[in-house]
Amino acid sequence: xxxxxxxxxxxxxxxxxxxxxxxxxxxxxxxxxxxxxxxxxxxxxxxxxxxxxxxxxxxxxxxxxxxxxxxxxxxxxxxxxxxxxxxxxxxxxxxxxxxxxxxxxxxxxxxxxxxxxxxxxxxxxxxxxxxxxxxxxxxxxxxxxxxxxxxxxxxxxxxxxxxxxxxxxxxxxxxxxxxxxxxxxxxxxxxxxxxxxxxxxxxxxxxxxxxxxxxxxxxxxxxxxxxxxxxxxxxxxxxxxxxxxxxxxxxxxxxxxxxxxxxxxxxxxxxxxxxxxxxxxxxxxxxxxxxxxxxxxxxxxxxxxxxxxxxxxxxxxxxxxxxxxxxxxxxxxxxxxxxxxxxxxxxxxxxxxxxxxxxxxxxxxxxxxxxxxxxxxxxxxxxxxxxxxxxxxxxxxxxxxxxxxxxxxxxxxxxxxxxxxxxxxxxxxxxxxxxxxx
Numbered sequence: 001x002x003x004x005x006x007x008x009x010x011x012x013x014x015x016x017x018x019x020x021x022x023x024x025x026x027x028x029x030x031x032x033x034x035x036x037x038x039x040x041x042x043x044x045x046x047x048x049x050x051x052x053x054x055x056x057x058x059x060x061x062x063x064x065x066x067x068x069x070x071x072x073x074x075x076x077x078x079x080x081x082x083x084x085x086x087x088x089x090x091x092x093x094x095x096x097x098x099x100x101x102x103x104x105x106x107x108x109x110x111x112x113x114x115x116x117x118x119x120x121x122x123x124x125x126x127x128x129x130x131x132x133x134x135x136x137x138x139x140x141x142x143x144x145x146x147x148x149x150x151x152x153x154x155x156x157x158x159x160x161x162x163x164x165x166x167x168x169x170x171x172x173x174x175x176x177x178x179x180x181x182x183x184x185x186x187x188x189x190x191x192x193x194x195x196x197x198x199x200x201x202x203x204x205x206x207x208x209x210x211x212x213x214x215x216x217x218x219x220x221x222x223x224x225x226x227x228x229x230x231x232x233x234x235x236x237x238x239x240x241x242x243x244x245x246x247x248x249x250x251x252x253x254x255x256x257x258x259x260x261x262x263x264x265x266x267x268x269x270x271x272x273x274x275x276x277x278x279x280x281x282x283x284x285x286x287x288x289x290x291x292x293x294x295x296x297x298x299x300x301x302x303x304x305x306x307x308x309x310x311x312x313x314x315x316x317x318x319x320x321x322x323x324x325x326x327x328x329x330x331x332x333x334x335x336x337x338x339x340x341x342x343x344x345x346x347x348x349x350x351x352x353x354x355x356x357x358x359x360x361x362x363x364x365x366x367x368x369x370x371x372x373x374x375x376x377x378x379x380x381x382x383x384x385x386x387x388x389x390x391x392x393x394x395x396x397x398x399x400x401x402x403x404x405x406x407x408x409x410x411x412x413x414x415x416x417x418x419x420x421x422x423x424x425x426x427x428x429x430x431x432x433x434x435x436x437x438x
Contacts, residue, residue: 040081041432042088047081052435056080059227059236068238069221071228079228079235081435086422089429091144094151101146109142156418162409170405174247182246184257185281187222187239192231192419193274195427209268209275216265222279231274232419240281248411253278273419292354296389297365298347300333301340303382313383317376321385324373330387339382351392353400361386 040047056077063070070076094100114124125135189212191205212225223238230239246254256266257280266278300320302313320333331346338347349357357365360379365386368374374386 037434039433039435040085041430041434042085043092043430045088045092047084047088052077052081052084055084062236063227066223066238068227069224071224075228078435081433082231083235085429085431086426087144087148089425090148090151090422092429093155093425094147099147099151099154101143101150106139106143106146109146110139113142152418152421156421157414160410160413160417162406162413166409167402167405170409171401174405182283183243184246184249184283185243186241186249186253186257187226187279187281188232188241188253189222189226189230189235189239189277190232190273190419191229191275192423192426195423205275206268209277213265213268213277216277216279222265239279243282244411245408248408250415251412252276252416254412257283271416273416273423292394293391294351294353294394295365295391296351297349298330298334298387298389299340299342299349299361300330300338300347300385301382302337302384303339310378310383314376317383317385321373321376324385330373347387348389351394 036048036050038046039049039052056073059080060070060073060076110121110124114121117124117127119127128135128138189209191209191212193202193205197205208229212229215225216222223240226232226235226239229235232239234240241249246257249257252269252271253276256269256278260266260280262280262282264280266276269276269278300317302308302316304310304313316337320328320337323333324330331348334347335343337343340347342349352365354362356362358379358381361377361384364374364377364384365388368386368388370388370390372388374384377384377386
């Protein structure tokens with residue numbers, strides 16, 4: 001798979017559409033080129049035909065690589081325009097509320113993307129340009145994606161409240177079911193209803209859902225219909241959601257898939273966001289989670305900032321490690337030098353579960369023997385000296401169980417909450433369609 005294939009899912013590619021002039025005679029009679037034009041007005045901005053066709057070409061290429069039967073281009077054109085409109089509204093909302101990704105944050109993200117492709121930024125840039133992608137354009141598309149993600153986090157994720165009573169009820173229900181639980185993969189089609197939809201609008205959407213269900217019953221491809229008609233963000237992936245335990249599905253889907261077999265399609269489901277059709281792609285039996293290994297560790301952290309360079313931090317920690325190896329007291333040195341909230345406790349981080357620390361820290365910690373002191377270790381927070389005090393294998397604590405239950409409930413609600421928020425900002429926006437103008 002080329003680099004272009006790996007990144008197209010994260011791109012919102014656009015390209016100007018200009019047809020070539022054609023010489024008809026020695027006098028070079030020219031047929032006028034089709035110029036770019038406006039296909040939609042979104043509040044105080046426009047979406048052009050070039051933007052739409054650029055995004056559409058990328059989406060169709062993506063579907064082709066996935067092996068999804070291609071929908072009619074005119075159907076995809078209308079769907080893609082609506083997605084462009086929703087994207088533009090989100091970026092406008094971010095701009096109007098002062099949310100912006102600065103160049104430093106963007107550069108960090110590009111470094112991570114390049115590192116994920118086993119390149120530095122310069123090599124990554126060359127690879128992009130080799131695949132026909134201008135780096136400046138790619139850079140701004142990543143900024144837009146980060147902006148939308150940060151906006152969703154602020155407006156939806158951080159405002160979602162899970163009550164203690166919900167957690168208690170969930171744990172009680174899971175305990176009654178016993179250990180285990182199926183893992184499922186589902187695909188879905190969402191026909192989003194406006195927030196204040198009239199009965200006529202709802203009737204029209206329901207009729208469209210009925211038509212899609214009938215076409216599925218006749219054997220048409222679910223992925224193709226999802227790409228053509230679904231308003232969900234994963235429509236271009238054939239509506240496929242990532243595999244997950246059944247209890248982490250949106251609440252509306254849990255009951256629907258309970259009695260379904262792989263390959264079956266649900267009846268039409270109604271939610272405040274609109275109408276849904278769900279397909280059970282695969283199901284496999286779950287297993288009980290085994291006890292997990294916990295590690296009790298402590299550390300000394302030296303942060304890197306405008307006053308302390310990486311080399312200075314590394315030099316300081318190397319000196320501290322030498323003192324520790326020759327009998328220095330770890331807790332005392334942590335209290336004196338560590339720039340972390342744990343310094344007052346001698347650097348003690350307590351009992352850590354897998355995933356409690358950043359990967360760079362955890363990888364080094366997991367390789368240490370009890371009482372062993374690491375070499376200076378870099379993480380996004382700075383440089384650390386790490387010492388493992390002891391390890392144990394432990395059943396999940398009640399606090400961790402409640403944390404896990406709260407996370408499951410959040411995952412159930414997040415997608416529905418996000419769709420509801422999108423519907424609200426979409427309904428508040430001024431949108432004028434001009435796609436049919438020729």
